[in-house]
Each structure stands twice: as structure tokens, then as C-alpha cells.
Amino acid sequence: MATRAEIPPHLFVVFGATGDLMRRKLLPALAQLGSRGALRQSVVLGVGRSGWDDARFRTWAREALKAAGPKAEALSRWGETCLFFQSVGQGRPEDYRALRARVEALEREFEIPGNRVFYFALPPHAFAPTVEEVGRSGLHRGRGWARLVIEKPFGLDLSSARELNARIHAYFDERQVYRIDHYLGKETVQNLFTFRFTNPIFESVWNRDRIDHVQITVAETIGVEGRRDYFDHVGALRDMVQNHLTQLLTLVAMEPPAAFEPEAIRNEKVKVLRSAVPVRREDAIFGLYERGRIEGAEVPGYGEEIGAPSRTETFVALRLEVANSRWQGVPFYLRTGKRMERPLSQVVVRFRAAPVVLFGPGCRAESNVLVITIQPDEGFDLYFSVKSPGQPIRFTTERLHFRYAEAFGPLPEAYETLLMDILLGDPSLFVRSDEVEEAWRLYAPLLVDRPEVYPYRAGTWGPQEADALLGREGRSWFPA
Numbered sequence: 001m002a003t004r005a006e007i008p009p010h011l012f013v014v015f016g017a018t019g020d021l022m023r024r025k026l027l028p029a030l031a032q033l034g035s036r037g038a039l040r041q042s043v044v045l046g047v048g049r050s051g052w053d054d055a056r057f058r059t060w061a062r063e064a065l066k067a068a069g070p071k072a073e074a075l076s077r078w079g080e081t082c083l084f085f086q087s088v089g090q091g092r093p094e095d096y097r098a099l100r101a102r103v104e105a106l107e108r109e110f111e112i113p114g115n116r117v118f119y120f121a122l123p124p125h126a127f128a129p130t131v132e133e134v135g136r137s138g139l140h141r142g143r144g145w146a147r148l149v150i151e152k153p154f155g156l157d158l159s160s161a162r163e164l165n166a167r168i169h170a171y172f173d174e175r176q177v178y179r180i181d182h183y184l185g186k187e188t189v190q191n192l193f194t195f196r197f198t199n200p201i202f203e204s205v206w207n208r209d210r211i212d213h214v215q216i217t218v219a220e221t222i223g224v225e226g227r228r229d230y231f232d233h234v235g236a237l238r239d240m241v242q243n244h245l246t247q248l249l250t251l252v253a254m255e256p257p258a259a260f261e262p263e264a265i266r267n268e269k270v271k272v273l274r275s276a277v278p279v280r281r282e283d284a285i286f287g288l289y290e291r292g293r294i295e296g297a298e299v300p301g302y303g304e305e306i307g308a309p310s311r312t313e314t315f316v317a318l319r320l321e322v323a324n325s326r327w328q329g330v331p332f333y334l335r336t337g338k339r340m341e342r343p344l345s346q347v348v349v350r351f352r353a354a355p356v357v358l359f360g361p362g363c364r365a366e367s368n369v370l371v372i373t374i375q376p377d378e379g380f381d382l383y384f385s386v387k388s389p390g391q392p393i394r395f396t397t398e399r400l401h402f403r404y405a406e407a408f409g410p411l412p413e414a415y416e417t418l419l420m421d422i423l424l425g426d427p428s429l430f431v432r433s434d435e436v437e438e439a440w441r442l443y444a445p446l447l448v449d450r451p452e453v454y455p456y457r458a459g460t461w462g463p464q465e466a467d468a469l470l471g472r473e474g475r476s477w478f479p480a
């Protein structure tokens with residue numbers, strides 16, 4: 001694996017370069033890395049069906065980078081020298097031959113020794129046909145290394161994920177494939193590792209003897225925005241739960257790897273998924289938002305937003321069990337939704353109550369709760385009981401807290417971290433083929449026999465039925 005100082009010269013080819021992901025995430029991340037000098041001899045070739053040329057692409061990029069505020073000028077300067085565009089029109093073999101010729105010409109011009117990244121910033125249904133065209137045209141066989149980066153969702157169920165893996169493996173070895181889940185690029189998510197395995201006070205209690213249950217929430221206030229066709233076809237289970245929430249689950253539940261090495265880490269994550277029990281229909285609640293208010297503003301319901309009635313779930317809450325010796329009997333509650341009260345990504349670990357009630361009825365203490373906030377306001381909170389001053393004895397819950405921004409200032413963007421890892425050839429933070437397939441296995445029952453979809457008002461935390469999911473076991477969602 002190369003070190004940070006040794007990123008080799010390469011061509012970074014983005015398929016779907018006219019899209020939203022490129023505009024909002026990839027381009028700013030590439031420009032940040034490029035303008036900081038982190039990318040040595042990096043040339044970015046945007047690819048799309050649109051009939052754009054280099055000049056049009058650069059103008060579009062300049063506009064996109066304006067959102068970066070005062071740094072926009074510097075970022076755009078980077079783009080003026082190393083952004084190019086090649087149209088593949090309708091994607092005919094001759095279009096891909098022309099693309100290959102352009103790739104080789106740029107490599108000659110910039111003295112790039114054939115190292116190529118193919119980033120698929122494409123709608124998921126375009127992954128398989130595009131990998132086929134890349135393979136047929138021989139683009140993946142340069143003089144240097146080739147890496148394929150694939151966005152999520154990877155397949156729409158277990159069988160389509162297997163099929164896509166097979167199509168990819170016809171041209172790329174698994175070691176060349178980087179399935180991206182941008183949650184894994186977040187510092188706070190990676191820190192779960194350090195937090196769990198290097199702090200003995202947590203490491204020693206991270207098990208069924210001490211933990212009552214775990215809650216994982218990823219909430220958004222946005223609706224479907226420009227992604228209506230995609231989202232209505234896919235729904236929240238496939239768009240969020242199978243990837244982001246399941247990745248968080250694996251990091252919370254995994255055993256310590258034998259070494260801090262990519263395959264050792266990914267092996268442990270797969271073991272969690274193999275031990276997890278597929279979610280039963282009665283353990284899942286689906287929801288669909290209706291008109292409501294968020295931060296004082298009226299927002300339309302999902303049907304109004306997409307302009308048609310729909311039963312696609314915009315909210316999912318479910319209960320999942322990991323049947324191994326560390327976690328047997330400890331429920332993991334996963335919840336995600338659009339148009340919720342506020343944006344929040346959080347892991348809540350509720351510990352078991354103290355075994356003895358020393359002070360009699362009327363002064364029951366809450367059990368300890370550890371809240372790991374991934375965004376916004378990244379950090380940890382540990383809740384514990386203290387005696388309120390005076391008599392009679394009363395308890396109150398207090399909080400120890402840590403905030404990344406206070407300790408370290410702003411954190412790097414997840415995509416910057418992940419792009420660097422791709423260029424360095426470090427797959428630790430990417431999802432392996434068996435991992436993605438195991439994750440689909442967990443949700444197969446819900447894809448075959450869809451749970452009922454309950455309405456919820458925009459600006460809330462989802463349908464009441466999601467509260468009942470925990471309530472039936474005497475638990476409740478940690479107040480967000």
C-alpha cells in the first residue's frame with residue numbers, strides 16, 4: 001500500500017460526471033485534495049451521455065464549486081488545468097472505443113503510467129451495463145493498476161447483488177473493487193473502532209451482560225428532492241438501511257480484528273452479518289410522510305412531492321438480533337426516515353440497570369446511556385445518575401460530553417478520506433462482495449413480504465407504530 005505522500009500519477013474517470021453526486025460531493029472533494037497538493041499528477045476525466053466538451057464541463061464545475069464559498073476561486077483554478085470531459089452518447093461500442101482513445105491520449109499527454117480509477121457515480125441500474133462496456137472496450141487493461149469504485153445501493157436484493165458481483169468479477173478482481181458507503185468515511189464512524197477497542201472501560205462492558213439494547217438512527221429532514229424516480233423505485237430500506245445503518249451495526253457489534261488490516265477488519269464485519277437473524281415482518285415498521293412542518297416551514301407530503309400516489313416507504317424502524325455469544329438477546333433497533341424533525345445520525349447504547357435498588361421506591365436511577373453522535377455536532381455523551389443536593393434523596397441524570405469540533409476543529413469530508421484511500425489502494429473502509437450479499441440476506445423477508453406502510457406527519461420522528469416496536473418490550477427511543 002502506498003503512503004499518503006506517494007499517490008501515484010493516475011487518471012480519475014468519473015462515469016455520471018454530470019450528476020448530483022459529482023456536483024455536490026466528488027468534485028468538491030477532488031478539488032480540495034487537488035488544491036492542497038495531495039494529488040500528484042491527477043487528471044479527472046468526466047464521462048456522460050450528455051454531449052458536453054471540456055469547456056462546458058469546466059464552466060459547470062466552476063458553478064458547482066461556487067458553493068465552497070471563499071475557497072471557490074482556488075478550487076476552480078485547480079479544475080482549469082486537470083478537468084476533461086468525454087461524451088459516450090448512447091453508449092455504443094464505437095463511443096467506448098473513442099473513450100479509450102481519449103484515455104490513452106490523456107495518459108500520454110500527462111505522462112500517466114496507465115493507473116486508472118473508474119468511479120461509477122451512476123444510477124444503480126446503469127452499473128451492470130457500464131461495467132460491461134468498460135470491460136468489452138478493454139479500458140480496464142491499462143499499463144498500470146485499475147480500480148473500480150461503485151456507489152450504493154449495490155443491487156436491489158440478494159440475487160441482483162450476486163448477479164452484479166458476477167458481472168464485475170468478469171473484468172475486475174475483487175481486490176480492484178471499492179464499493180463505497182460514504183458513512184464509513186466519516187471520522188466519527190471510524191472512531192467507533194478506537195472508542196471500543198482502546199478504552200478498557202468501554203471494551204470490558206461491550207456485551208450482553210452489560211448492554212440492554214442498541215439504537216441506531218439516521219434521520220434526514222430532506223424529502224426526495226431531485227431523486228424521485230430513483231427513490232420511488234428503491235425506498236428507504238434499500239437506500240439507507242441495507243447500507244449505511246447496517247454498516248454502523250457491524251462496527252458497533254464486531255469483534256476486535258486480529259490486526260488493523262483491511263481483510264481482518266472486513267472478516268469481522270462479515271461475521272456479524274452472518275450471525276444476525278433475518279428481520280421478521282412483525283419486527284419492521286414502514287412509514288410514509290404526509291404534509292407537515294419542519295423548522296417552522298410547511299412541507300408537502302411524499303405523494304404531493306413526487307406528483308403521484310405511492311406506497312414506497314420513506315421511513316423504516318426495525319428490530320434485529322445478532323445471535324452470537326457477545327450479543328445473544330440484545331436487540332438492535334434501527335431507524336431511518338426522510339422529513340423527520342431534525343437531521344441526526346446517532347448510535348445509542350443503553351446499559352443494563354444496576355442490579356440493586358439501594359434507595360427504595362421513588363428514587364429509581366436511570367441506567368447509563370452512551371450516545372455517539374455521527375452528525376451533526378459529532379461527539380459522545382455519557383449519561384449517568386447523581387444525587388440531587390438536599391433531602392430526601394433524589395436522583396437526577398447528568399451528562400459528560402465530548403465534541404470533536406471543540407477538540408479538533410472542523411473534520412475532513414467523508415469523500416476526501418475515501419478518495420484518498422482509493423488512490424492509496426487501501427480497501428479497509430469499503431464493502432467487500434460477501435459483506436454486501438450478507439447484508440441483503442438480512443432484509444430478504446421484508447423485500448418478499450413488505451410490511452404495512454403507516455403514515456406520519458413530516459417534522460416528526462415517524463409513525464406511532466415505531467414507538468410501539470420498542471414499547472412492546474418496555475423500551476423507548478432515546479429522546480432526540
Ligand SMILES: NC(=O)c1ccc[n+]([C@@H]2O[C@H](COP(=O)([O-])OP(=O)(O)OC[C@H]3O[C@@H](n4cnc5c(N)ncnc54)[C@H](OP(=O)(O)O)[C@@H]3O)[C@@H](O)[C@H]2O)c1
Nearest residue numbers: 016018019020021048049050121122123124126151152153
Ligand atoms: N447524490 C447524492 O448525494 C448521493 C449520495 C450517496 C450516494 N449516491 C449514489 O451515487 C450515484 C449517483 O447519484 P446521483 O445523485 O449523482 O445520480 P444522478 O444525478 O441521477 O445521475 C448521475 C448521472 O448519471 C448519468 N445517467 C443517468 N442515467 C443513466 C443511464 N441509464 N446510463 C448511463 N448514465 C446515466 C447522467 O449523466 P448523463 O445524462 O450525462 O449520462 C447523470 O447525470 C447513485 O448510485 C446514488 O445512489 C448519491
